[in-house]
Each structure stands twice: as structure tokens, then as C-alpha cells.
Amino acid sequence: MLTIAIASLSGGQGKTTASLMLGRLLSRQGYPTLLIDADPQHNLTTYLDLELQTNQPTLLEFLKKSVSAENSIYPSEGNENLFLIPADDQLDTIQDYLSNSGVGATLLKRRLEPIANTFKVCIIDAPPQRSQICLTVLGAADSLIIPAEASVKGYGSLVRTLDLLRTLQDIGATDAQVMGVLPFRDRWIGNTQTHESRAAVDGMRDEVGEALILPSIRESERYKQAINRRSTLSDLGYPELEYPFAVLIDKISKLAKAKKKKTKS
Ligand SMILES: Nc1ncnc2c1ncn2[C@@H]1O[C@H](COP(=O)(O)OP(=O)(O)OP(=O)(O)O)[C@@H](O)[C@H]1O
Ligand SMILES: [Mg+2]
Structure with missing residues (x-):
């Protein structure tokens, strides 16, 4: 299983x-995929329409190991x-548990080990702050x-995220490598990119190099429509x-194959 954190240190x-x-x-595309909602705001859980009763297990119980892994994983209708391993606002209470455990940064990684052969890809939606949850998410990521x-x-969010990643890499708290930087809400007026968007993407390129800059997500109501209608952009008629x-799925597929090969050898 290739574990991918989606992280950026701003809302x-x-x-x-x-x-x-x-x-x-x-x-x-046929990849058995596990999503993990690691943000106490739990927007991902909401967008997947998972309505949890208060006693149903979430990422909180998965991390505390108070239920078996299978019981905190839900199919997406x-x-x-x-x-999905969902979250609710109780997830915030894990912060003290993680900092007191002494092994907080490696906790999620260790919890995921028993299910590593069940899924091909795991995607973790990280919280927007430099919190203990964020550290355990980065610690689990390839x-x-x-x-x-x-x-x-x-641009500021990217710089802070790279800074945190380098600090964690330096102390051996994560092996994660940057797969790519995804410019979001890139604004164009007709055929012209706005000055602010262009300057920000140029700055991002200077930080990570051309090869790691992904094609942008344009500013567009279509994405919100796709989210709100529980649909994909191609289903709504906007495959472009x-x-x-x-591009990301192509990268993921190559990295997943390389990891499988490495795990086997
Ligand atoms: N292409 C787009 N153009 C404009 N707005 C968009 C686009 N795609 C998504 N949005 C909206 O932008 C907002 C922020 O996106 P999103 O929730 O994915 O960010 P986030 O990083 O998860 O935020 P948070 O840190 O608060 O969890 C959402 O309201 C979303 O619907
Ligand atoms: Mg979010």
C-alpha cells in the first residue's frame, strides 16, 4: 500500500x-483505496455522506487501538x-494522547501496517495546523x-509545509518525499493568468523545482458542483x-508499483 498525505499548513x-x-x-480505476479523514473539521467524512452515530468508531478509536482496524473502516456508498476511516470533532482529543505516548509520530504508521495488503493506495486528508495529528500523518506517509x-x-502555506517536512526528515520522523505541489484556485481571466496567481506559482516553482509542480486546479465553480453533487468532473461533462x-494518478501508479517491488525484495 502506498500511503499519501495531502497536507498544507493553512485552511x-x-x-x-x-x-x-x-x-x-x-x-x-480499480485501485482499492482507503481514505483517512485526519482533520477534526471532518469535511471529508461529510462529503462522503457518512452519518455516524456517536458510539461508532472513527480514526480516534483506530489510533487508540480501542477497536479492531476493520471496525473503523467504512465502505463508501x-x-x-x-x-473511509472517518473523523468527527472528537478527533481533537487525540492530541494529548499523541504527545504523551512518546511515539506519536509513528503511531498512525504502525496502526496501518496490519491492513497494508488490503488496499493499494491510502490517502490521508491532513489537518491545516502543525499539530500532533499532522505529525503522525506525515510520519505515516511515503x-x-x-x-x-x-x-x-x-505560497506561505507551501513554505511552512516544506519547512515542517524537512525538520521531520532531519530527525528521522518521516520518510515522506514530495510527490508534487498542486496549485489550487489558479485564477485566469480569459486566456490570461492573473498577476497574483502567476507570481504565486512562480514562487512555488522556485521552492520545489519545475518537475514537482503539477498542473493547476483552476478557480472554478465546477469543482464545488462536483463535490456538492457527490460526482466527478467528467460525470458533470468537464473531463478536461x-x-x-x-497526472497525479500516473505518478501514484508508478510509485505504488515501485513500493510493491521494494517490499517484495
Ligand atoms: N477549483 C475551485 N475553485 C474555487 N473554489 C474551489 C475549487 N475547488 C474547491 N473549492 C472550494 O474551496 C474551498 C476550500 O477547499 P478545501 O476544503 O478542499 O480546502 P482544505 O485545504 O481542505 O481546507 P481546510 O484546511 O479548511 O480543511 C472549499 O469550499 C471548496 O469547495
Ligand atoms: Mg479540508
């Missing part, structure tokens, strides 16, 4: 949008091959996708808007 950078769209597309708004705020995800 509204496209983490949940990217997690949801990638999850839907990967599962449709209408999406064969797509599964790869990192960093969505960042094509704006001054988004799915191009950034097609």
Missing part, C-alpha cells in the same frame, strides 16, 4: 478537494473500492502532495478539469 488550500477527487478517481492556493497565502488528477 482552504484544497486538501479535502484533492483527497476526495483522487479517492473517487483511483477507486473507479456508491463507490466500489473506496473506503509521499506527500501539497496543495497550495495560487496566492500569497498559498480532471487533468491534474490524471
Whole structure:
């Protein structure tokens, strides 16, 4: 199983949008995919229409090991091959548990080991703060996708996320490598990219290099429509808007194969 964190250290950078769209597309292409909602705001759980009773297990119980892994994984209705470990607002209470455990950064990674052969890809929607949850998410990841708004705020979010990643890499708390930076809400007027978007994407390119800049997600109501209608962009008649995800799926497929080979040898 290839574990991918979708992280960016500000709100509204496209983490949940990217997690949801990638999850839907990967599962449709036949990849058994596990989504993990690691944000106490639990938008991903909401978008997948999972209505949990208060006593039903979530990521909180999965991390605390108070239920078996299988009991905290839910199928996603209408999406064969797509599964979810959901969150609710109680997830915030895990912060102290993680910091007191002494092994917080490796906890999620260890919990995922027993189910590593059940799924091909695991996608984790990280919280927007540099919290204990964020650290355990990065600790579990093989790869990192960093969505960042094509704006001054988004550029700052990318810089802070890279800074955290490097710190964790330096102390051996994660092996994650950046798969790509996904410019989000890239604004164009007709055929012209706005000055702010262009400057932000240029700045992102300077940070990570051309090879890691993914095709942008354009500013468009279509994405919101797809999310709200529980649909994909191609089902709504806009397959061209799915191009950034097609590029990502190609990268994911290659990395998943390489990991499988490495695990076998
Ligand atoms: N292409 C788009 N153009 C404009 N708005 C979009 C687009 N795609 C998604 N949105 C909207 O942008 C908002 C922020 O996106 P999203 O929720 O994915 O960010 P996030 O990083 O998960 O935020 P948070 O840190 O709060 O969890 C959402 O309201 C979403 O519906
Ligand atoms: Mg979100």
C-alpha cells in the first residue's frame, strides 16, 4: 500500500478537494483505496455522506487501538473500492494522547501496517495546523502532495509545509518525499493568468523545482458542483478539469508499483 498525505499548513488550500477527487478517481480505476479523514473539521467524512452515530468508531478509536482496524473502516456508498476511516470533532482529543505516548509520530504508521495488503493506495486528508495529528500523518506517509492556493497565502502555506517536512526528515520522523505541489484556485481571466496567481506559482516553482509542480486546479465553480453533487468532473461533462488528477494518478501508479517491488525484495 502506498500511503499519501495531502497536507498544507493553512485552511482552504484544497486538501479535502484533492483527497476526495483522487479517492473517487483511483477507486473507479480499480485501485482499492482507503481514505483517512485526519482533520477534526471532518469535511471529508461529510462529503462522503457518512452519518455516524456517536458510539461508532472513527480514526480516534483506530489510533487508540480501542477497536479492531476493520471496525473503523467504512465502505463508501456508491463507490466500489473506496473506503473511509472517518473523523468527527472528537478527533481533537487525540492530541494529548499523541504527545504523551512518546511515539506519536509513528503511531498512525504502525496502526496501518496490519491492513497494508488490503488496499493499494491510502490517502490521508491532513489537518491545516502543525499539530500532533499532522505529525503522525506525515510520519505515516511515503509521499506527500501539497496543495497550495495560487496566492500569497498559498505560497506561505507551501513554505511552512516544506519547512515542517524537512525538520521531520532531519530527525528521522518521516520518510515522506514530495510527490508534487498542486496549485489550487489558479485564477485566469480569459486566456490570461492573473498577476497574483502567476507570481504565486512562480514562487512555488522556485521552492520545489519545475518537475514537482503539477498542473493547476483552476478557480472554478465546477469543482464545488462536483463535490456538492457527490460526482466527478467528467460525470458533470468537464473531463478536461480532471487533468491534474490524471497526472497525479500516473505518478501514484508508478510509485505504488515501485513500493510493491521494494517490499517484495
Ligand atoms: N477549483 C475551485 N475553485 C474555487 N473554489 C474551489 C475549487 N475547488 C474547491 N473549492 C472550494 O474551496 C474551498 C476550500 O477547499 P478545501 O476544503 O478542499 O480546502 P482544505 O485545504 O481542505 O481546507 P481546510 O484546511 O479548511 O480543511 C472549499 O469550499 C471548496 O469547495
Ligand atoms: Mg479540508
